[in-house]
Amino acid sequence: xxxxxxxxxxxxxxxxxxxxxxCTVEGTSNPNLYWYRQAAGRGLQLLFYSVGIxxxxxxxxxxxxxxxxxxxxxxxxxKKLLLSDSGFYLCxxxxxxxxxxxxxxxxxxxLTVT
Amino acid sequence: DAKTTQPPSMDCAEGRAANLPCNHSTISGNEYxxxxxxxxxxxxxxxxxxxxxxxxxxxxxxxxxxxxxxxxLILPHATLRDTAVYYCIVRKTNSGYxxxxxxxxxxxxxx
Numbered sequence: 001x002x003x004x005x006x007x008x009x010x011x012x013x014x015x016x017x018x019x020x021x022x023c024t025v026e027g028t029s030n031p032n033l034y035w036y037r038q039a040a041g042r043g044l045q046l047l048f049y050s051v052g053i054x055x056x057x058x059x060x061x062x063x064x065x066x067x068x069x070x071x072x073x074x075x076x077x078x079k080k081l082l083l084s085d086s087g088f089y090l091c092x093x094x095x096x097x098x099x100x101x102x103x104x105x106x107x108x109x110x111l112t113v114t
Numbered sequence: 115d116a117k118t119t120q121p122p123s124m125d126c127a128e129g130r131a132a133n134l135p136c137n138h139s140t141i142s143g144n145e146y147x148x149x150x151x152x153x154x155x156x157x158x159x160x161x162x163x164x165x166x167x168x169x170x171x172x173x174x175x176x177x178x179x180x181x182x183x184x185x186x187l188i189l190p191h192a193t194l195r196d197t198a199v200y201y202c203i204v205r206k207t208n209s210g211y212x213x214x215x216x217x218x219x220x221x222x223x224x225x
Contacts, residue, residue, distance in 0.1 A: 032211065044158070044212075046211065046212035049211045059212060090157045090158070094211075101146070101148055101203075101213070102160055103158075103160060103213060105158050106157055107157060108155075108156065108157045
């Protein structure tokens with residue numbers, strides 16, 4: 001069966017510090033991968049998605065970036081965090097385009113920027 | 115995407131069936147109905163989806179009316195762990211990647 005891991009579970013970082021969140025998927029090959037952010041009491045916002053190694057699409061302009069160095073690894077980064085980057089960051093995977101709306105989420109990382 | 119309407123909250127006694135309704139009167143012929151839930155402080159969880167036939171899996175059953183203008187998610191024997199916000203979404207399968215949840219239904223399962 002497929003599993004998705006995210007770490008760390010919680011993170012407190014000062015403004016201006018760098019960020020690296022990692023997500024890995026097991027039990028499937030060539031998944032679509034996604035990074036979402038959920039601000040407190042708000043809906044999901046898709047930040048990035050990837051359909052293959054090295055292929056990253058950004059949904060919203062921001063000071064975050066994403067990379068996919070391996071088939072089942074997805075990394076979210078920032079060089080300098082802003083207060084507005086606080087939120088619940090979720091990684092998800094799905095199969096090809098026809099099934100892209102059937103997404104499976106990791107446990108999330110709760111980021112607080114102070 | 116078709117708009118969906120869900121009641122803001124519902125209660126259900128533990129062990130009873132939870133029936134969560136969703137109205138989607140403007141649904142088009144090639145749009146699917148998807149259900150997700152989000153337990154507090156956890157990531158969303160895919161539950162089930164369907165086009166026009168009723169669907170059942172290990173988590174729930176999805177009943178779609180013949181005119182497809184509404185559907186009901188059924189949790190046959192609700193447990194306390196089913197307390198969550200449940201989201202009904204209507205989408206074509208190849209219309210992009212972003213999951214856009216509305217306000218959903220907050221289901222409280224009580225002992």
